Amino acid sequence: MTLKFARLGTAGNEQPAVIAQDAHGVEKYFSLATLTQDIDGGFLASDGIERTRAALENGELAEISAEGLRIGAPVARPGAVVAIGLNYTAHAAESGATPPEVPVVFLKPSNTIAGPFDAAPIPPSSEKYDWEVELAIVIGKEASYLSSMEEAENCIAGYAVANDLSERDYQIPGAAGQWTKGKTLPGSTPLGPWLVPAGDIDAGDLRLRTLVNGEARQDSSTSDMIFGPATIVHHLSQYMVLEPGDVIITGTPEGVALSGRFPFIQPGDVVELEIDGLGRQRQEFFRAQAGAAQAGSAHAAPFASTSA
Template identity: 70%
Template structure:
């Protein structure tokens, strides 16, 4: 099943895309179960309740759902935690050695946007870059976890993510800071849907990106240096992760920072996909 939030910005309603009695996929409203896909829903066993309702045939079909805007599949998280250089080949193309422990940074939660929303290029940006990533959605509180098994139990599901990054703000000179390069409006599209952790192998998912239809990245989460449970466990030693929070797990090689491709400009179209978690598409414009 694919958990979604559909509707105009600020008016999204919870839905699920799942097989129907006739075998075809249909959209069903989740309003009988919850007002939104948020931390309270996830922590309260919401995904299990959706399965029960689907099995019982109690959810109403959401008519016209295919014509509605797709929002981020989880409402505004309390935290968006980024992981840097989590693929050896990307670290190499960035001019760095693979990290021995996870590189962790935070993104403002107001950077989260829908998977098909137009993406603004900052007014003075000349090095705007794309990053396809696996996103982890937290389903229960994680603080000072003792084991990878505990960490695994805290993962509600996975989403496709794009971590837009302004490299000139991020890297060079005394003013270069990851926070500046990773905090721009609309720079964290999520979705189109949330897939429960028990229905997706987060450790073996192909992920790809395209710019104007041309392939850029093509890798697999099997190449992550630090896998999803390891990241949840590690982050829990330094912060309290809450239900609904999102960890974006790093990007593979094939970004503009490598020098092999031009940076993004207004008018470009970026597509990113994690297999099984859906494909995004953003048209870029000058903010």
């Protein structure tokens, strides 16, 4: 039985839920309130996914209605958001870079995480804001100095859709570049709608797509990644401690605006991203005002609109 973990409700007040199919293949939504207060590192580290399966099989979870509720990021604010750059050969080429021989790593603040349908702010002075559909890894067990790929695989709780929104004028100019400045803007990591357990999906061969105002931009597969999920987790564990609930975004395929083939995001644009089996995101963009709160406003969206 494939499970989809989600967090429902207004920003900062999300409630944990799980989506599961009944015997007739109909998806139903169940509250996780009796198992946990939130979908976070503590829940994942304490075998929360398997405890959820057992509770569903035993009929212990209350069915709920998700109609009209906002969908938040499927994991409560992670301790770390780690990102991998240039992880698809074609994207490296369109960026003018040589494909890396080891993973390119950078960090994003956890406060960049946003809901998958929240309105998305373009920075006040931004002229080159760009989309990046990415497979997100959610860590379920502490990973430090791992010795094998098998250990790395066992540390992955599941996967989700992410958008690594990037301001290219902030990121690239200068002799050394400024990736941190271009990748850490408010609301720049929409995540979700769901967390799908690692054992329920083959993350090595999933189609990724991006549409901007209904027009195709990115269309690729995770099979084209230079470094797969287990390799990434193993590599990162040699340099940092990955904790349960941490999120790793694994790089984007070709088809971004940086390629020069498409215009950058403008106010009023709608960007939709999806990964097979992991659901669909939709962000409408607006121009943030200097001196005003920069977080995007939250839009409610029914689960029916999020299937991939």
